[in-house]
Amino acid sequence: xxxxxxxxxxRFDDFVALDDVSVDVAKGSLTALLGPSGSGKSTLxxxxxxxxxADGGAVxxxxxxxxxxxxxxxxxxxxxxxxxxxxxxxVHDNVAFGLAIRKRPKAQIAERVNQLLRLVQLEGLAKRxxxxxxxxxxxRMGLARALAIDPAVLLLDEPFGAxxxxxxxxxxDWLRRLHDETHTTTVIVTHDQEEAMExxxxxxxxxxxxxxxxxxxxxxxxxxxxEFVMTxxxxxHRLGDTFVRPHDLxxxxxxxxxxxxxxxxxxxxxxxxxxxxxVDGDGERxxxxxxxxxxxxxxxGSGQIVYVRPTRATTFx
Amino acid sequence: xxxxxxxxxxxxxxxxxxxxxGNGWAGFWEVVSSPxxxxxxxxxxxxxTLAVLTxxxxxxxxxxVLVRDSFRGKSVxxxxxxxxxxxxxxxxGLVIMALYGxxxxxxxxxxxxxxxxxxxxxxxxxxxxxxxxxxxxxVRTVQPVLxxxxxxxxxxxxxxxxGGFTTFRxxxxxxxxxxxxxxxxxxxxxxxxxxxxxxxxxxNLPFKTEVASIHLFYRIEQDPEGxxxxxxxxxxISFGVLLGIGGLRWFVTRHERG
Amino acid sequence: xxxxxxxxVALGYLTLILIGPLAMMVWRTAxxxxxxxxxxxxxxxxxxxxxTLKVAAIAVAVNTVFGIVCAxxxxxxxxxxxxxxxxxxxxxxxxSPVIVGFALIALYGVNGWxxxxxxxxxxxxxxxxxxxxxxxxxxxxxxAREVVPTLREIGTEQExxxxxxxxxxxxxxxxxxxxxxxxxxxxxxxxxxxxxxxEFGAVALVSGNIAGQTQTATLRVEDAYQxxxxxxxxxxxISFVLAATAILxxxxxxxxxxxxxxx
Numbered sequence: 105x106x107x108x109x110x111x112x113x114x115r116f117d118d119f120v121a122l123d124d125v126s127v128d129v130a131k132g133s134l135t136a137l138l139g140p141s142g143s144g145k146s147t148l149x150x151x152x153x154x155x156x157x158a159d160g161g162a163v164x165x166x167x168x169x170x171x172x173x174x175x176x177x178x179x180x181x182x183x184x185x186x187x188x189x190x191x192x193x194x195v196h197d198n199v200a201f202g203l204a205i206r207k208r209p210k211a212q213i214a215e216r217v218n219q220l221l222r223l224v225q226l227e228g229l230a231k232r233x234x235x236x237x238x239x240x241x242x243x244r245m246g247l248a249r250a251l252a253i254d255p256a257v258l259l260l261d262e263p264f265g266a267x268x269x270x271x272x273x274x275x276x277d278w279l280r281r282l283h284d285e286t287h288t289t290t291v292i293v294t295h296d297q298e299e300a301m302e303x304x305x306x307x308x309x310x311x312x313x314x315x316x317x318x319x320x321x322x323x324x325x326x327x328x329x330x331e332f333v334m335t336x337x338x339x340x341h342r343l344g345d346t347f348v349r350p351h352d353l354x355x356x357x358x359x360x361x362x363x364x365x366x367x368x369x370x371x372x373x374x375x376x377x378x379x380x381x382x383v384d385g386d387g388e389r390x391x392x393x394x395x396x397x398x399x400x401x402x403x404x405g406s407g408q409i410v411y412v413r414p415t416r417a418t419t420f421x
Numbered sequence: 422x423x424x425x426x427x428x429x430x431x432x433x434x435x436x437x438x439x440x441x442x443g444n445g446w447a448g449f450w451e452v453v454s455s456p457x458x459x460x461x462x463x464x465x466x467x468x469x470t471l472a473v474l475t476x477x478x479x480x481x482x483x484x485x486v487l488v489r490d491s492f493r494g495k496s497v498x499x500x501x502x503x504x505x506x507x508x509x510x511x512x513x514g515l516v517i518m519a520l521y522g523x524x525x526x527x528x529x530x531x532x533x534x535x536x537x538x539x540x541x542x543x544x545x546x547x548x549x550x551x552x553x554x555x556x557x558x559x560v561r562t563v564q565p566v567l568x569x570x571x572x573x574x575x576x577x578x579x580x581x582x583x584g585g586f587t588t589f590r591x592x593x594x595x596x597x598x599x600x601x602x603x604x605x606x607x608x609x610x611x612x613x614x615x616x617x618x619x620x621x622x623x624x625n626l627p628f629k630t631e632v633a634s635i636h637l638f639y640r641i642e643q644d645p646e647g648x649x650x651x652x653x654x655x656x657x658i659s660f661g662v663l664l665g666i667g668g669l670r671w672f673v674t675r676h677e678r679g
Numbered sequence: 680x681x682x683x684x685x686x687x688v689a690l691g692y693l694t695l696i697l698i699g700p701l702a703m704m705v706w707r708t709a710x711x712x713x714x715x716x717x718x719x720x721x722x723x724x725x726x727x728x729x730x731t732l733k734v735a736a737i738a739v740a741v742n743t744v745f746g747i748v749c750a751x752x753x754x755x756x757x758x759x760x761x762x763x764x765x766x767x768x769x770x771x772x773x774x775s776p777v778i779v780g781f782a783l784i785a786l787y788g789v790n791g792w793x794x795x796x797x798x799x800x801x802x803x804x805x806x807x808x809x810x811x812x813x814x815x816x817x818x819x820x821x822x823a824r825e826v827v828p829t830l831r832e833i834g835t836e837q838e839x840x841x842x843x844x845x846x847x848x849x850x851x852x853x854x855x856x857x858x859x860x861x862x863x864x865x866x867x868x869x870x871x872x873x874x875x876x877x878e879f880g881a882v883a884l885v886s887g888n889i890a891g892q893t894q895t896a897t898l899r900v901e902d903a904y905q906x907x908x909x910x911x912x913x914x915x916x917i918s919f920v921l922a923a924t925a926i927l928x929x930x931x932x933x934x935x936x937x938x939x940x941x942x
Contacts, residue, residue: 155839175842182843188836192858201854202844246840253844423752423760426745430767433782433816434774436792440785479692486689490682498690500933501697506870507925507932509877511897512918515904519703519915526703552696607772614775617879617897621904634777634880641781641884649785652778659773 105166105179105256105289106131107152112161114147114313121147122158123313129257129306131166132287134280136300139310140336145293148310149259152291153180165256181250181288185262187242189234195221195245196230202253220248223282240271247279251286260292264299276303297337301325309333330420341390346417350393353412355380357402363411366390371399371406380404382412434656441649452647453654460628461636462654468544468632469612472551477605480559481597487560488567506557510617517550518622542624547632550618555611559604566600599670606666610659701922707911708919715916723891724899724917730807731896735875738814742871743864746822750860753823754830765827771819776880779816783809783885805887810895813881818874822867829863866935873928876921896921 107129114122122144129135137145150156152163154175162171170178190198196217197204203213221227224244234242243263250258263279264272280303283290294300300307301321309316309324309332317329328334331347340347343364356363366382369389378399380392392412404410441449452458487499505513520527520538527538540546570593578588616634623630625639633655640648708715718724752758753765771779787793787803796803803809837859841851857864879897886893894902896917903914 153843155842175839176845176847178843180843182840184836184840186836188840190837190840190855192861201841201846205844205846205850205854249840249844423756423758423764426749426752427760427764427767429745430764430770430819433779433786434770436785437778437782439792479689482685483689483693486686490686492686498693500929501693503929503932504697504701504925507873507877507929509879509897509900509921509925511879511900512877512921512925515900515914515918516700516704516922519707520700524707549696553700556696610773614773614778614880616775616777616883617877621901634775637775637777637781638880638884641777641784645784645788645790648781652781655775655778659775663773 106164107257107289107291108164108167109148109152110162110164112148112151112158112163114144114151114156114158120313122151125161125310125313125315127308127315127318129289129291131289133305134283134290134292134303135306135308136304137291137293137308137310138295138297138300138337140295142312143310144313145295145310146261149261149291149293152257153182153259154178155182179253179256181253181255181258183243183246183250183258183260183263185265187234187239187246187266189242189245191234193233194230195226195232195234195237198234198245199248199252201249206253216252217248220252223251224248238271239267240275243267243275247282251288255288258288258290260290262293262295265294272299279303301337307337309337311336328418334418334420339391343414343417346414346419348414348417350379350391352414352416353390353392354415355392355394355398355402355404356411356413359411360413363413366410366412368404368406368408368410371404382410437649437652437656440646441653443646443649448646449650449653452644452650457627457631458633458636458651461631461633462651464544464547464631465613465633466658468547469551469609472548472612473555473605473608475552476555476559476608477601480556480604481563481601483556484560484563484567488564502557502560504557505554510554510615511621513553514550514618514621517546517553517618521546521549522622541622542626542630544623544630546622546624547619547630550622551612551615554615554618555608558608558611559601562604562607563597563600566597570596595673598673602666602670602673606663606670609662609666613655613658613662704915704918704922708915711912711915714910714912715919718903718913718916719920721913723894724896724913726891727894727896727899727917728920730810730894731876734807734811734814734895735872737811738818738875739868739871741815742818743822743868745819746824746826746867747857747860747864749823750826750830751856753827755835768820768823771817774817776817776878776882777884780813780881780884783813783816783881787812804885805889806893809885810882810893813885814875814878817878817881818871821870821874822864825863825867825870826860829860833859862935866932869928869931869935873925876924 109125109127112122112125113120125144125148137148139145147156151158154170154173158171162169164170165178165180175182190201193201199217199220200213203216217230218227221230224247226241226244226248229237229241234245237245246263264275267275276299292303304321306318307321307324308318311332317324317333319327324333324337328337334340334347339350341350359365364384366384368380369383370381372379372381373396376396378394378396380394380399382390382392384390390412402410483502487495508516518541521540523539523541525538540549574592574596575588578592583591614634615632616638619632620635623632623635625631625635627636633651637648637651637655640651749764749768753761753768784804785791787797787809789797791797803812837855838851841855846854877897878895879901882895883898883901886895886898888894888898888902890899890902900914900917900921903917904911907914
């Protein structure tokens with residue numbers, strides 16, 4: 105089921121949360137709404153779910169205008185950042201909720217719940233209460249619960265934001281694999297650029313209520329539409345009018361035409377990657393990302409004077 | 422819906438206020454300034470204030486002991502604090518009478534030293550009754566604040582050289598003051614309106630031990646409009662106190678707001 | 680001040696004001712158990728207990744619904760004036776019971792705003808309905824006051840989740856909202872019951888105090904004392920029953936407290 109968002113605007117008193125936002129989500133794809141806090145991404149997601157109403161514009165799910173419909177009637181599965189677990193119900197009852205509401209026969213519900221619990225790897229925990237689960241387990245329960253109703257689209261609002269780094273990485277990976285299996289049209293909201301890149305087919309970068317760019321993770325990284333996208337997705341240094349990525353800076357021991365003279369302030373080793381923290385003549389700071397081998401080849405050390413030049417640079421009109 | 426709910430709550434008050442206008446301003450003033458009414462109101466205010474201040478002090482001490490101290494039976498003591506909440510007021514009156522009434526066992530004479538705890542028909546009776554009834558208010562509002570209080574603040578003060586009492590005065594007291602004030606406000610409103618606990622033990626002697634609520638009680642049969650006037654004054658006092666203490670709380674907590 | 684001396688002060692005060700009198704009252708009751716028992720089993724007393732329980736049950740039922748609705752409006756409502764409602768809901772707590780009784784007379788008495796009822800045979804005052812109304816009013820805030828902070832703390836996420844899963848408003852309320860506030864409601868009910876049983880001043884004014892008919896348990900205690908003629912056993916006996924009930928309620932309060940209430 106495709107999602108079509110057309111010219112959505114939303115205001116909270118004086119604050120413009122969304123300003124004429126339009127974006128399409130292809131059926132079966134996983135799209136990330138990526139942006140800093142306040143960019144409007146959660147608001148947009150909630151408008152798609154029907155948990156907020158837009159001031160203007162329309163939302164289409166599977167080519168039907170659902171703008172006026174309440175959340176109950178949209179067939180969306182929603183996963184909340186803080187799980188929204190039904191604390192007074194067991195894991196089984198949580199997952200079964202959507203089906204119980206629809207008055208499905210008990211046996212059918214039990215079967216589907218067990219199937220889903222297996223899918224999210226929570227089998228055996230059916231009789232537990234949410235308070236007895238870890239954060240990661242609660243979120244997987246939240247996913248199972250949302251999937252139980254066979255939603256047309258799956259919406260995730262910073263689903264891993266409340267979890268610690270390792271669990272986040274695991275669930276990210278797991279979500280992608282789940283999507284590859286189920287092919288449910290999915291939209292995930294995140295402020296974590298790495299997460300978006302790893303998980304999504306399509307990334308919509310948002311800032312201050314507007315969509316800055318929509319494209320594949322690669323497109324958004326290598327062909328950023330503007331300064332914001334370039335500096336938000338990955339790192340970038342501003343050199344005059346151009347922007348350069350740290351790994352697009354070449355380091356040489358001798359000056360060569362358009363190089364700049366810099367001094368190495370500090371060399372940080374991240375295992376395979378090496379980051380050179382540099383200072384130029386004006387006191388401006390710069391960093392270069394290179395490999396351990398490269399650094400060893402050039403015999404780089406702290407305090408050394410070297411020369412840098414961009415191998416690839418981007419300018420925005 | 423909100424209006425409907427508001428009406429349910431406010432309607433009775435409106436009716437009382439309306440009734441008080443039955444005799445016009447002159448009538449209103451005449452009733453309110455009648456000697457007996459004035460005496461009753463004065464008595465109510467003075468004794469309520471005394472009782473509430475006493476409760477504030479001892480209530481805070483009790484709250485402190487319950488939170489910071491530990492001894493056998495502490496949980497039972499903690500539980501009993503709520504008794505005045507749960508007990509019918511008339512029973513509270515009788516309970517106080519048992520120890521401070523005509524047949525009190527506390528009637529001893531040792532040489533020229535005489536102690537007789539019988540306070541029936543005296544103002545002392547009202548005082549004790551109000552102490553009983555207002556006890557939970559301060560204790561229960563101060564306890565949670567004390568529990569939340571970060572011990573590290575006191576440790577910091579001590580490491581900087583502050584003695585026990587100074588630490589209490591300058592660190593703890595300011596922090597629990599809002600709690601004490603809340604308790605005092607509710608306790609005062611309760612004390613001013615109390616009838617059940619007082620009616621048996623005080624004897625309700627006009628000008629001596631008749632509190633405003635009892636004066637009002639007996640007056641209603643004979644003089645509805647006049648009684649309404651007194652009721653309005655009591656209402657005004659309650660509101661005044663609530664607003665006043667609310668304002669004081671707001672002032673005291675001004676540093677905690679952004 | 681030393682820890683020990685503070686403890687002594689606190690416990691000493693409590694003994695003087697609370698524990699001592701209570702113990703004394705139990706002692707007095709024990710002194711004349713026969714007299715007490717006779718009073719407790721007297722038909723008028725039994726009628727008084729029945730009336731008190733009946734009135735309390737009605738007040739609890741009404742105020743539970745009222746309290747939950749109020750709490751929902753205060754915490755989740757979108758209308759202006761809910762802040763006002765939150766402030767005003769505490770009103771009955773600040774009012775003297777005598778004023779409450781008086782207000783009811785002003786409203787429902789023969790000359791009152793709704794005096795039509797009294798004048799035409801639908802007796803409100805000096806009959807059970809008046810007592811019920813008085814008790815409902817004084818116990819108004821308890822359930823709401825307990826539910827409001829709990830509702831606030833829970834937040835709306837669970838309900839939103841239920842909505843996305845297809846639950847209608849009513850289903851959401853029954854299956855999600857209500858269960859999540861149940862302990863607050865129960866605690867509020869316990870407080871309401873205690874207050875309803877204990878009400879005196881307002882009921883004294885509106886009931887007419889007719890033994891066997893419109894006399895509640897608390898009114899009966901006062902009656903037994905005023906007309907004791909030296910024999911205080913009945914007053915103490917009935918008080919003892921009420922006090923025992925109060926202690927039972929106290930125990931309930933303690934048991935329920937840890938389950939997510941404010942104290």
